[in-house]
Amino acid sequence: MDPKLSFLEFSKKAYKEQNFDYPKFFKMDNLSKLAFLASDVLCNNDIIKAEDKEHMAIVLSNRSSSLDTDRKHQSTIIDTKSYYPSPALFVYTLPNITIGEISIRQKIKGENAFFVLDKFNAEILTQYAASLIKNKKSNFVLCGWVDYDKRKYNGFMYIVARNGIYKHSKEFINKIFNSN
């Protein structure tokens, strides 16, 4: 896709090209749209069976939390003479809403966590995902970094599986993150 596209243009184009039939997508904030698009590539039923999603876990992280949407919400309440907060905007003023959107779309019902970190931290994600699998909470863990702020964005996701193809280590995760 054209790298000059704005996120709005990019996300709309990606939605159309993937032939999604999910009108709620257009009501999401940008962070949730980014997480939705990235997760849909990995979690479609051709890759992860519906029954395996039942206990699939989601562990995401970012730096900017929901700050981009928080600012938009703030702009609707800063003027006491024009105080009209938007409920549709307000519901996205938490970063873990992205996990909710993915869970609804993919019918994932397992454990979840969202970490707000200074920078991508493969160690935290690796340890958390490994713990979920070791403690038999999940056989699959969707992990990643989804960050959106001031029109800049970065989405990176991968799935950790009990019987995965590659060895799960922070070194390997860092390697694929840095080649992103």
Place this chain on the structure above:
Amino acid sequence: MDELKKQLKRNIISQLNLEDIDASDINDHDALFGDGLNLDSIDALELIVMLEKDYGIILSDPSEGNTIFKSIEVLSRYISENRTK
């Protein structure tokens, strides 16, 4: 009244981010919730805010929305009778 209906359709499409829906696609008698435009509970709250912001109508009881938001026809009539701006 017709102009108000057109304005309402445009505002609903814009404020509720209804993609690929044109004002001409919405029939005045179409149900806004359920099988019609398939709006949800957050959309209902957004419509309540729209009533106050654009027409100066404050719904003291949100459950009134069940009746008021039945269709564009019903909503436009309610706004015409109760608007303060």
